[in-house]
Structures are given as structure tokens and as C-alpha cells.
Amino acid sequence: xxxxxxxxxxxxxxxxxxxxxxxxxxxxxxxxxxxxxxxxxxxxxxxxxxxxxxxxxxxxxxxxxxxxxxxxxxxxxxxxxxxxxxxxxxxxxxxxxxxxxxxxxxxxxxxxxxxxxxxxxxxxxxxxxxxxxxxxxxxxxxxxxxxxxxxxxxxxxxxxxxxxxxxxxxxxxxxxxxxxxxxxxxxxxxxxxxxxxxxxxxxxxxxxxxxxxxxxxxxxxxxxxxxxxxxxxxxxxxxxxxxxxxxxxxxxxxxxxxxxxxxxxxxxxxxxxxxxxxxxxxxxxxxxxxxxxx
Amino acid sequence: xxxxxxxxxxxxxxxxxxxxxxxxxxxxxxxxxxxxxxxxxxxxxxxxxxxxxxxxxxxxxxxxxxxxxxxxxxxxxxxxxxxxxxxxxxxxxxxxxxxxxxxxxxxxxxxxxxxxxxxxxxxxxxxxxxxxxxxxxxxxxxxxxxxxxxxxxxxxxxxxxxxxxxxxxxxxxxxxxxxxxxxxxxxxxxxxxxxxxxxxxxxxxxxxxxxxxxxxxxxxxxxxxxxxxxxxxxxxxxxxxxxxxxxxxxxxxxxxxxxxxxxxxxxxxxxxxxxxxxxxxxxxxxxxxxxxxxxxxxxxxxxxxxxxxxxxxxxxxxxxxxxxxxx
Amino acid sequence: xxxxxxxxxxxxxxxxxxxxxxxxxxxxxxxxxxxxxxxxxxxxxxxxxxxxxxxxxxxxxxxxxxxxxxxxxxxxxxxxxxxxxxxxxxxxxxxxxxxxxxxxxxxxxxxxxxxxxxxxxxxxxxxxxxxxxxxxxxxxxxxxxxxxxxxxxxxxxxxxxxxxxxxxxxxxxxxxxxxxxxxxxxxxxxxxxxxxxxxxxxxxxxxxxxxxxxxxxxxxxxxxxxxxxxxxxxxxxxxxx
Numbered sequence: 001x002x003x004x005x006x007x008x009x010x011x012x013x014x015x016x017x018x019x020x021x022x023x024x025x026x027x028x029x030x031x032x033x034x035x036x037x038x039x040x041x042x043x044x045x046x047x048x049x050x051x052x053x054x055x056x057x058x059x060x061x062x063x064x065x066x067x068x069x070x071x072x073x074x075x076x077x078x079x080x081x082x083x084x085x086x087x088x089x090x091x092x093x094x095x096x097x098x099x100x101x102x103x104x105x106x107x108x109x110x111x112x113x114x115x116x117x118x119x120x121x122x123x124x125x126x127x128x129x130x131x132x133x134x135x136x137x138x139x140x141x142x143x144x145x146x147x148x149x150x151x152x153x154x155x156x157x158x159x160x161x162x163x164x165x166x167x168x169x170x171x172x173x174x175x176x177x178x179x180x181x182x183x184x185x186x187x188x189x190x191x192x193x194x195x196x197x198x199x200x201x202x203x204x205x206x207x208x209x210x211x212x213x214x215x216x217x218x219x220x221x222x223x224x225x226x227x228x229x230x231x232x233x234x235x236x237x238x239x240x241x242x243x244x245x246x247x248x249x250x251x252x253x254x255x256x257x258x259x260x261x262x263x264x265x266x267x268x269x270x271x272x273x274x275x276x277x278x279x280x281x282x283x284x285x286x287x288x289x290x291x292x293x294x
Numbered sequence: 295x296x297x298x299x300x301x302x303x304x305x306x307x308x309x310x311x312x313x314x315x316x317x318x319x320x321x322x323x324x325x326x327x328x329x330x331x332x333x334x335x336x337x338x339x340x341x342x343x344x345x346x347x348x349x350x351x352x353x354x355x356x357x358x359x360x361x362x363x364x365x366x367x368x369x370x371x372x373x374x375x376x377x378x379x380x381x382x383x384x385x386x387x388x389x390x391x392x393x394x395x396x397x398x399x400x401x402x403x404x405x406x407x408x409x410x411x412x413x414x415x416x417x418x419x420x421x422x423x424x425x426x427x428x429x430x431x432x433x434x435x436x437x438x439x440x441x442x443x444x445x446x447x448x449x450x451x452x453x454x455x456x457x458x459x460x461x462x463x464x465x466x467x468x469x470x471x472x473x474x475x476x477x478x479x480x481x482x483x484x485x486x487x488x489x490x491x492x493x494x495x496x497x498x499x500x501x502x503x504x505x506x507x508x509x510x511x512x513x514x515x516x517x518x519x520x521x522x523x524x525x526x527x528x529x530x531x532x533x534x535x536x537x538x539x540x541x542x543x544x545x546x547x548x549x550x551x552x553x554x555x556x557x558x559x560x561x562x563x564x565x566x567x568x569x570x571x572x573x574x575x576x577x578x579x580x581x582x583x584x585x586x587x588x589x590x591x592x593x594x595x596x597x598x599x600x601x602x603x604x605x606x607x608x609x610x611x612x613x614x615x616x617x618x619x620x621x
Numbered sequence: 622x623x624x625x626x627x628x629x630x631x632x633x634x635x636x637x638x639x640x641x642x643x644x645x646x647x648x649x650x651x652x653x654x655x656x657x658x659x660x661x662x663x664x665x666x667x668x669x670x671x672x673x674x675x676x677x678x679x680x681x682x683x684x685x686x687x688x689x690x691x692x693x694x695x696x697x698x699x700x701x702x703x704x705x706x707x708x709x710x711x712x713x714x715x716x717x718x719x720x721x722x723x724x725x726x727x728x729x730x731x732x733x734x735x736x737x738x739x740x741x742x743x744x745x746x747x748x749x750x751x752x753x754x755x756x757x758x759x760x761x762x763x764x765x766x767x768x769x770x771x772x773x774x775x776x777x778x779x780x781x782x783x784x785x786x787x788x789x790x791x792x793x794x795x796x797x798x799x800x801x802x803x804x805x806x807x808x809x810x811x812x813x814x815x816x817x818x819x820x821x822x823x824x825x826x827x828x829x830x831x832x833x834x835x836x837x838x839x840x841x842x843x844x845x846x847x848x849x850x851x852x853x854x855x856x857x858x859x860x861x862x
Contacts, residue, residue, distance in 0.1 A: 103535065104586065110579070275414050468733065479713035486696075488700055488727070
């Protein structure tokens with residue numbers, strides 16, 4: 001029982017990072033109507049890029065996060081037209097084909113990663129890796145590893161920037177319009193292809209950056225994509241698909257579940273627990289915890 | 295698939311006879327094993343297409359049914375000492391039950407939820423097998439050795455042949471197939487025509503799971519060794535997806551063709567390029583992506599379309615006496 | 622007077638804060654053609670969706686042939702005898718015209734051979750028999766609208782909901798559709814039709830029900846409704862009333 005505050009703290013620290021991925025992922029679904037099965041792979045690639053950049057330059061990974069963002073924004077921006085083409089197809093069911101396409105990408109990326117990086121696990125070292133804070137309040141002692149705290153701060157900053165972008169800029173207005181009604185938005189001058197490219201680029205960039213954060217805090221491995229894809233799905237379905245306001249709560253819940261399993265149970269059961277919760281939610285409240293999903 | 299000439303059925307008949315007679319003529323067990331596995335993949339692919347191509351609901355974790363069948367057989371035979379003849383149907387049944395359980399919350403929702411949940415389920419089931427004791431954990435399970443390549447060849451052939459025939463009847467002759475396609479094309483509109491989508495989707499899903507579980511069971515007894523990575527890993531699901539997408543969704547011949555081609559490619563690839571096994575994964579993914587972009591109807595679908603574009607004589611059944619409508 | 626085939630009583634449908642259908646009541650007698658008109662956004666399609674089972678009523682009731690059908694799913698209602706077309710026509714694009722209709726025929730004819738025979742008959746009635754083996758995606762708009770009607774007819778309904786089956790057609794095609802509708806009425810079908818093309822709906826309807834902002838503002842014969850100041854106001858604004 002004394003470990004519960006620690007579990008909760010860990011959960012918040014981790015969950016905060018998941019918020020960032022999930023918002024970007026949910027946004028992409030809302031705007032492009034594609035569920036990207038490769039989300040975990042983008043996170044994985046970002047993590048490995050961070051690992052190797054750190055290895056070659058010796059620079060702290062937190063410093064080159066923006067570089068990672070720009071690089072992967074570019075990749076996402078370049079790939080999006082292909083996805084758009086698949087989704088605009090007239091043959092068969094475009095949404096289905098979109099799913100299959102991102103699934104194919106995920107397999108390809110996983111194979112690529114395994115080929116290039118092998119099967120080993122690693123972790124990205126950072127100047128924050130060793131430090132930690134101890135909070136002693138009300139008789140409860142909680143250790144906060146510095147790297148997790150900094151990671152959380154970074155993730156929250158990214159979320160805040162994204163929020164500003166969506167709510168306060170014209171670009172964001174276009175994005176939200178597109179998510180609500182593609183044709184009407186098009187008639188108002190919102191270029192769905194270009195906006196979609198930006199959104200997808202932002203999403204890939206954010207995912208990659210978050211990968212670096214997770215690589216510092218947890219570990220990296222060529223197979224990590226699977227797990228994070230499931231996590232992203234979990235958060236998005238729990239929050240309600242397309243309902244961004246529900247994401248923070250669902251992400252925090254995920255962080256809690258993961259932390260509780262790491263501390264109290266077997267960490268490898270986390271995936272099972274995540275699936276069971278997902279299943280139960282789909283049974284009782286398929287539109288998410290708040291009933292506002294699409 | 296209406297065959298307008300007599301050549302189609304004749305070719306199939308010839309193929310069936312050839313396959314039946316083969317082990318009597320060919321004594322190379324390596325070739326026999328390769329064919330056995332190839333036939334298995336045909337079965338896996340067509341079963342997958344029932345829910346994926348005909349109904350339009352993508353189950354990226356189809357391999358889980360294969361693994362469930364395999365593990366059910368292994369557990370029943372090794373720990374409950376059941377004979378193979380009883381364990382095998384149980385394997386199929388187990389897969390069907392899991393399909394039902396997974397389908398209840400997800401099939402009444404849109405396809406996105408189904409894709410997510412079924413894929414996550416397959417990952418979770420693999421975790422389960424890795425962590426439970428009675429499934430042998432990461433080391434897997436060994437079955438009693440029963441080495442008889444001819445037996446397994448015929449068993450696989452008959453199972454897949456029966457599956458093909460039953461699916462052919464249900465999907466191409468009986469109303470069921472058309473109803474599934476209606477749901478695929480326009481689920482909401484189909485409701486107005488008297489179709490209950492949730493019920494039909496569930497039937498399709500279970501129908502896709504049953505033969506897959508049985509094939510998994512046969513595989514387990516045939517190979518005598520199963521573990522989470524070979525039977526519950528990504529590869530079975532991923533290959534099923536490639537075979538169906540590349541071959542042609544929404545038909546039976548498409549996935550069969552895709553299965554034959556992809557399996558042939560895999561066999562040759564792993565025989566000569568075994569150092570580059572991971573490259574195979576990349577090729578699989580690339581093949582899916584490329585098929586979606588350039589041949590969304592798959593190989594078979596594209597070939598059939600070419601034939602269909604040639605003009606065909608229109609005909610109405612003689613029983614209908616039609617007053618001339620001013621056209 | 623015989624029991625009306627459809628009785629809509631105080632029907633209300635809300636979506637969150639939006640009341641799309643507000644306390645609407647009317648009846649349709651057997652064999653009538655009732656036109657449902659009103660400006661855009663008046664709630665006509667929502668009303669259709671409630672009657673055909675896609676939405677459940679928030680308040681009020683829908684009684685069909687004496688039975689309350691509120692909240693019953695569309696596939697149940699098809700069995701009970703309600704057929705409908707959709708405003709945005711969505712044929713089963715990957716299938717042929719014949720296959721599209723056969724799927725509907727399965728409701729009353731579970732065997733494939735019977736269903737196909739009946740489907741051919743429906744296609745003859747609606748004039749699509751010559752395009753039976755064409756992919757539904759290859760039809761023109763007029764063809765697709767006919768296909769919509771064909772599919773609904775294949776259900777052998779006693780009550781037909783037609784949602785803008787004439788909109789978007791050129792005058793010749795429109796006239797042929799009107800002919801078809803009148804032929805269906807002769808065969809005893811009861812029809813509730815939404816249409817914006819005034820000359821069509823005025824000519825074929827026995828009675829009209831007028832909606833505006835979800836409420837019924839008028840009901841009566843076309844002549845009565847045309848002279849109703851509220852109706853004129855709804856369509857043309859204050860000044861014209």
C-alpha cells in the first residue's frame with residue numbers, strides 16, 4: 001500500500017507523455033479518417049533516431065528533440081499524399097484500404113527496424129537519467145526520476161503548443177473544420193490535401209519525438225512498436241474516437257495501469273490488462289468513457 | 295464467380311485429381327511437406343477473406359485463431375490425453391468461441407473498432423500463451439510425434455477442400471455471400487432491406503475462425519512442436535493479409551491464388567535467402583502497400599475485371615413475360 | 622373510416638440540444654399518396670429516419686398497421702412492410718444492378734432462384750431490366766434512383782417512403798418516375814413522399830403535410846395547402862404572406 005502513491009506518480013508522469021501521442025493520433029483520425037496502424041512504428045523510429053544521434057554526437061537527446069520533429073515532420077508530410085490517394089480511391093472501400101495500407105506500412109517498418117537495428121533492447125542516455133527528486137509530504141515519500149519529469153514537461157509543452165495551434169490559429173481552424181465536415185471545409189477554401197499533409201506531418205513528428213522521450217525513460221527495441229500502437233488505440237478508444245478532450249484522462253489511466261503493473265504485478269501482463277479494459281469499455285460504452293466518441 | 299465457359303470446372307477437377315493422386319506418385323517427402331503447408335495457407339487465406347473481403351471487416355489478428363486451434367489441440371492431447379480425432383474439432387470450436395467473444399462488443403460498431411480490437415486481441419493472446427504455465431510459456435509445447443507425411447497431406451487437402459467447397463456454396467451460391475457483400479458496400483442501407491448486420495457479421499466472423507482453428511490444430515500435430523512465436527506471432531496474420539489483398543479480396547479464387555504465389559515466394563526466399571529473413575517481412579509490408587495503391591482488387595480481381603469488360607449478351611429468364619416498356 | 626396504415630402521434634426527435642422533429646402528428650390512409658414538404662432543414666428526412674427505424678423517437682409514437690414500431694430496427698420494419706429510399710442514393714457499388722435487387726428480394730424469397738426471379742420482375746417494372754448485369758456504380762443518377770426504388774419494391778412493401786426520388790432528374794426522367802409512382806399507387810401501395818419539385822408533388826399527392834423547423838404547420842389537399850398563409854410564409858418569407 002505504501003507503494004500506491006509512487007504508482008500514481010509514475011502513472012501521471014508516464015500518462016502525460018501518452019497524452020501527446022494520443023492527441024496527435026486522434027487528430028489524424030479526425031482529419032484524415034485513417035487509423036494509422038504504424039503509429040507505434042513512428043514512435044520506434046523516433047526513438048532509434050534519438051539513440052543513434054545521441055551515440056554519434058554525444059549531445060543530450062532532449063536537445064535535439066526539435067531536430068527529430070522536423071525530420072519526421074518532413075517524412076510524414078512526404079508520405080501523406082500516398083495515404084490521401086488511397087483514401088480518395090473510388091474502388092472498393094477507401095477507409096478499409098487505408099487501414100490495410102497503414103498496416104502494410106507498419107509491417108514494412110517493423111521489418112526494416114529488425115533488419116537494421118536487430119533484436120536488442122537499449123535505452124537512450126541523457127543528462128537527466130541519473131537524477132531524481134524526492135517528495136516528502138504528508139508522510140508519503142515519492143521518488144520522481146528527473147528524466148521522467150523533464151519528459152513530462154516536454155510532452156505537456158508539445159500538447160500546449162498543439163492546443164494553441166488548433167484553437168488560436170487560422171491553420172488550426174482549418175484543421176478543425178476539415179475534421180468536422182470535409183466537403184464544407186473544402187468549399188470554404190481549406191485545402192484538404194495540404195492541410196492533411198501538415199496534420200500527418202505534425203502527427204509523425206510528435207510521435208517520433210515522444211519516442212525519444214520514451215526511449216530515455218523506458219527502453220527502445222525494434223519490436224516496441226506493437227506495444228505503443230496498442231497503447232495509442234487504447235487511449236483513443238477510451239477517450240472516444242475523435243474526441244480530443246477525453247484524451248488526457250484516458251492517457252493518464254493508461255499510465256496508471258502500466259505503473260501499477262510495473263510495481264505490483266508482472267509488467268508483461270500490462271498488455272493483457274490493457275486489452276481487458278479496452279474490451280470491457282467496448283462492451284459497456286463503445287463511444288468512450290465520456291460517450292462522445294464517433 | 296460465374297464461369298461462362300466449361301473450362302473453369304474442368305481445370306478444377308483436373309487439379310483436384312492431380313492433388314489426390316500426387317502422394318501415390320511422388321515419394322519425395324520434402325515436396326509433400328511443402329505442398330501440405332501450401333494447401334494449409336490456401337485454407338487460411340480463404341477463411342480470412344470471409345470476414346475481410348466479403349464482409350469488409352478487417353481482422354488483422356486472424357492468426358490468433360490459428361494459434362488457438364494449435365494450442366487447444368496441444369493442451370487437450372498432451373494434458374487431457376484426448377485422441378487427435380476428438381481434439382481437432384475442439385480446436386476449431388475454441389477458435390469459434392473466441393471469435394464470438396471478441397465479436398460481441400466489436401461487431402455492432404464500425405469497422406475501425408473491429409480492426410483495432412481484433413488486432414489487440416491477437417497480441418494479448420500471444421502474451422497469454424507466453425505467460426501461462428500450462429501452455430509451456432515461451433518454450434512452447436511438444437506433442438506426441440506422429441510422423442506420417444501422407445496422412446497429414448491428405449488431412450490438410452481434405453480439410454481445405456471441404457472448406458473451399460462449403461465456402462463456395464455459402465458465399466457464391468447461397469444468399470449469405472451476397473448479404474455479406476451488401477453489408478460491406480453499405481451497412482446502413484442494407485438494414486433497410488431487411489438485413490441484420492450484426493448477426494450476419496458475427497456469422498461471417500465465426501465462419502472465418504472455425505476452419506482456421508482446425509488448420510491450426512492439424513499444424514500442431516503435424517509439426518509436433520508449437521510455441522507462441524510460430525503460431526501466435528505476427529507472421530500468420532500478416533501473411534494472411536498479404537495473400538488476400540494481393541490475391542484479390544471478396545472472392546475465393548483471389549486469396550487462393552495469393553496464397554499459392556506468396557507461399558511459393560516465401561519457400562524460395564527462405565530456401566535461398568535465409569540470411570535475409572527479415573527482408574521477407576519488409577517485402578510483405580511493401581507488397582501490401584503496393585497492392586493497395588496499384589491493384590486494389592488484387593491480382594485475381596484485376597484479371598476478372600479485364601474479362602468482364604468484354605461485352606456479354608444480356609438475357610432474362612424465359613419465365614418472365616415482359617410487357618415492352620418504352621425505353 | 623378504415624384504420625390508417627400509419628399513425629404518427631406527437632412525434633418528437635431531439636439530438637442533444639437540437640429538436641429536429643417537434644410534436645408532429647398526422648395519419649396516412651391505406652392507398653393514399655401523402656406528400657411531405659417543407660423548406661430545407663425542416664426535419665423531413667429525420668422524420669423518415671424515425672418512421673423507418675434508423676432513429677428512435679424521443680417522444681411520441683409511430684403506429685404502423687396497428688402496432689407501435691417506435692425504436693424497432695430498420696430490418697424489422699422491412700419485414701413488417703415498410704420500404705424506403707434514401708435521399709443520397711448509395712447503391713451497392715461493387716455489385717450488379719440485379720444483385721442489388723436480389724438482396725432485397727431475399728426478404729420474401731429466401732431461396733436464391735425465387736429471389737432472382739422476383740428481382741427480374743421488379744427490374745422489368747422499373748425499367749432497369751436491360752441493365753441488370755451492369756455494375757451499379759456505372760449507372761447514371763436516374764438509373765441509381767430507379768435502382769433505389771427497385772430495391773425498396775423488391776421488399777414487397779405495403780408502405781413506401783420515397784425520399785426525393787425525382788430531384789436531380791431531367792423532366793423526361795422525372796415524368797417516367799412519376800408514371801412509376803402512379804402505377805405503384807394503382808397496385809395498392811401507400812406512399813409517403815418527400816419532394817422539392819413542386820409540380821411533381823402537387824400533382825401526385827392526395828394530401829400534403831407541411832413541416833417547418835420540425836413542426837407541422839399545415840395539412841390538407843394541395844389546393845388547401847397552397848393557399849395557407851403560413852406555408853407561403855415558410856417558403857417565401859413574410860412579405861409574400
